[in-house]
Amino acid sequence: MPEEKLSLDINEILNASIDAKYEKLDEKEFHRRIVSSGLSRSTIEEISKLKKEPEWMLRLRLKSLELFEKLPTPNWLPDFLGSLDVSSLELYVKPGIEKTNNWDEIPKEIREYYDKLGIPESEKKYLGGLVAVLESEPIYSNVKEELKKKGVVMMPPEEAVQKYPDVIKEYFMKIFPASDHKFAALHGALWSGGVFVYVPRGVRITTPVEGFFVIGSEMEGQFEHTLVVADEGSYIHFIEGCSAPQFKKFSFHDGMVELYAKKDAHIKFTTVQNWSKNVINFNNKRAWADENANIEWVEGSLGSKYSFVYPSTILRGRNATSTSLVVTMASGEGEWKDSGSKMIHAAPNTRSKVVNKNIGFNGGVNIYRGLIRVNKGATGAKAYVKCDSLMLDEKTKAYTFPHNQVFEDDADVAHEAHTFRMSEDQLFYLMNRGINEKEATSMLVLGFIDEIMKELPFEYATMLNKIIKLELEKLGAVA
Amino acid sequence: MSVLKIQDLHVEVEGKEVIKGISLEVKSGEIHALMGPNGSGKTSLSLAIMGHPKYKITKGRITLDGEDITNLETDEKVKRGLFLAFQNPVEISGVKLSTLLVAELNRVRGSSDSVMQMFQTIREYAKTVGVSETLLNRGVFEGFSGGEKKRTEILQMLILRPKFAILDEPDSGVDVDGLRVISEIVNKLKKEINTGYLIITHYRRILDYLNADKVHVLYKGKIVSSGDMSLARLIDEKGYESVIKN
Ligand SMILES: Nc1ncnc2c1ncn2[C@@H]1O[C@H](COP(=O)(O)OP(=O)(O)O)[C@@H](O)[C@H]1O
Ligand SMILES: [Mg+2]
Numbered sequence: 001m002p003e004e005k006l007s008l009d010i011n012e013i014l015n016a017s018i019d020a021k022y023e024k025l026d027e028k029e030f031h032r033r034i035v036s037s038g039l040s041r042s043t044i045e046e047i048s049k050l051k052k053e054p055e056w057m058l059r060l061r062l063k064s065l066e067l068f069e070k071l072p073t074p075n076w077l078p079d080f081l082g083s084l085d086v087s088s089l090e091l092y093v094k095p096g097i098e099k100t101n102n103w104d105e106i107p108k109e110i111r112e113y114y115d116k117l118g119i120p121e122s123e124k125k126y127l128g129g130l131v132a133v134l135e136s137e138p139i140y141s142n143v144k145e146e147l148k149k150k151g152v153v154m155m156p157p158e159e160a161v162q163k164y165p166d167v168i169k170e171y172f173m174k175i176f177p178a179s180d181h182k183f184a185a186l187h188g189a190l191w192s193g194g195v196f197v198y199v200p201r202g203v204r205i206t207t208p209v210e211g212f213f214v215i216g217s218e219m220e221g222q223f224e225h226t227l228v229v230a231d232e233g234s235y236i237h238f239i240e241g242c243s244a245p246q247f248k249k250f251s252f253h254d255g256m257v258e259l260y261a262k263k264d265a266h267i268k269f270t271t272v273q274n275w276s277k278n279v280i281n282f283n284n285k286r287a288w289a290d291e292n293a294n295i296e297w298v299e300g301s302l303g304s305k306y307s308f309v310y311p312s313t314i315l316r317g318r319n320a321t322s323t324s325l326v327v328t329m330a331s332g333e334g335e336w337k338d339s340g341s342k343m344i345h346a347a348p349n350t351r352s353k354v355v356n357k358n359i360g361f362n363g364g365v366n367i368y369r370g371l372i373r374v375n376k377g378a379t380g381a382k383a384y385v386k387c388d389s390l391m392l393d394e395k396t397k398a399y400t401f402p403h404n405q406v407f408e409d410d411a412d413v414a415h416e417a418h419t420f421r422m423s424e425d426q427l428f429y430l431m432n433r434g435i436n437e438k439e440a441t442s443m444l445v446l447g448f449i450d451e452i453m454k455e456l457p458f459e460y461a462t463m464l465n466k467i468i469k470l471e472l473e474k475l476g477a478v479a
Numbered sequence: 480m481s482v483l484k485i486q487d488l489h490v491e492v493e494g495k496e497v498i499k500g501i502s503l504e505v506k507s508g509e510i511h512a513l514m515g516p517n518g519s520g521k522t523s524l525s526l527a528i529m530g531h532p533k534y535k536i537t538k539g540r541i542t543l544d545g546e547d548i549t550n551l552e553t554d555e556k557v558k559r560g561l562f563l564a565f566q567n568p569v570e571i572s573g574v575k576l577s578t579l580l581v582a583e584l585n586r587v588r589g590s591s592d593s594v595m596q597m598f599q600t601i602r603e604y605a606k607t608v609g610v611s612e613t614l615l616n617r618g619v620f621e622g623f624s625g626g627e628k629k630r631t632e633i634l635q636m637l638i639l640r641p642k643f644a645i646l647d648e649p650d651s652g653v654d655v656d657g658l659r660v661i662s663e664i665v666n667k668l669k670k671e672i673n674t675g676y677l678i679i680t681h682y683r684r685i686l687d688y689l690n691a692d693k694v695h696v697l698y699k700g701k702i703v704s705s706g707d708m709s710l711a712r713l714i715d716e717k718g719y720e721s722v723i724k725n
Binding site for chain 1 (some may be wrong): 533
């Protein structure tokens, strides 16, 4: 089996983007630098050819590339990204194995990594379906028989492009167009791997399904695309798991998630992100909710060094609702977790709730940029935002930038923000009950995010628990 | 037979000396009462003994059976058998009371029961001190009344079974039934495992119930008077003035 690799100098791209942000480059110069970084028409054509894509998908990619070159760099992009040493990135890494629906056909070394993460085990125990993506390609895809019988489709988007071109044409990057921002465009040009799920009308999937993404080598770029379409009155809980072993150099993740909930449908989307500390994580997450539909985002964004995650819902049908619960953790010097949910009320009687909890220590930085928008005509809208920060030491910082754009007088938009420092008295109390300082700290931290942990399936809550405790191990003496 | 000894202890808080040389010796099975007007340093003394980072011991030492435990970590002191029931315990809304109690059973008592069994044990203990199921399911002290807080502190003493317990005003704001329950638990542990006590209080009533062996009066950071129950009776009848004048 040939091992296909294409590479890209992401440093050059980030640097050029930052320069462009300050208009230090003209369009021609920017184009030249991007091409010399390895991102050119021919790279895209090569990827598209490897995937045996139809013409329309290639056109989508090329259009995205064009937009990438034209769009300004988002002003929220911190400048230090430009000075990272990401250098040459494997843009497209095809693992040397074919996709299968049988774990036994997966080579032992790779299988062992998944075993350690408990993936095949959890599939057996409680998942309705699983797609595992290693590097740029799916290596495992399986859906339980009873779901197939009900007409549930779950497969990598590449396969869906071949088998369900009409559905993909209708939804792919529709709610999150490449024109949205530079890194959405980059995603459109380079997307590879991911999961496509379709839930037919009235089908309620009781067991969650999972997409599990592994970045398997350093200097890699992962651009997976997850697309969930839930037809009228259906229900699905999709779990997105992310992991990467610790590398010496940076990897870059620029994935995208699009959720479409039709009338009366309900999509719950849970992410447990534990990229290693040298991953730069852009996640572009957006959903739309038709009449009476419900979108729930639950996100534990614990890993990676720099993370940009803004789950957003467009409430476009009457009575649509959405909640977004996000936990971020910045646990080291120079760690930067940028998050914030966006709720766009575009129809009458829509309701939204956002709970954002961030935990910081050892000099990490947490930033919240949320948006509540109530469009003209979206009468009777209700939105509630709660944004809490817990800081475990003095070096740590948290910033909150909530934005409200309200164009209807009767909108009920409430915002609460609290900053907590771990209190010496609470810690002392717990220690007086025989609990050591580290354990007392993790009790307080876990207590702080309890509201969100409750929403996670047991296995994932346990996993998150473990990750947080491990991170707290690194915590220096507390105040 | 164990001995908790406090020798010439000096404590500073926010740069101000609040305990100015206190010596005390409590043996297993003894009940010592510590009285004294507001602000005389009773709470500071108890927090300093347990190692609160704000209450700095600048001089003197604490020993348990001859071993110097002055600078041990708080949780280590607890593991060696010290216990403090707080006058004003802080609310910890994120941690469920039942979770905390299970952790105590497991960490300090070394219970190897299943979590389900430990919950059962806790429910039974809670029942004996009148802590309701609702409270067990709430955040620690979240929205607890004064009396409920005191009962919860005693509940934890019952779970931890200490060698020595400092109870900081266990009887303030407690109803008559509560006072009886608390006294019963104090006596129970004394009988069962010979716990020694330092009980901070303003009221003679609890001391009558418990029949305190010794009574000390603290004033401006110093013990100004020590005696037996007759001292508590005197304070009850004539106020603190009668014992701290000279
Ligand atoms: N955390 C603190 N910061 C500043 N002063 C304190 C603090 N704790 C106690 N003090 C002071 O120490 C003295 C003794 O207080 P405390 O020990 O609470 O007395 P008691 O318990 O006998 O009423 C008082 O003057 C009080 O104001
Ligand atoms: Mg006091």
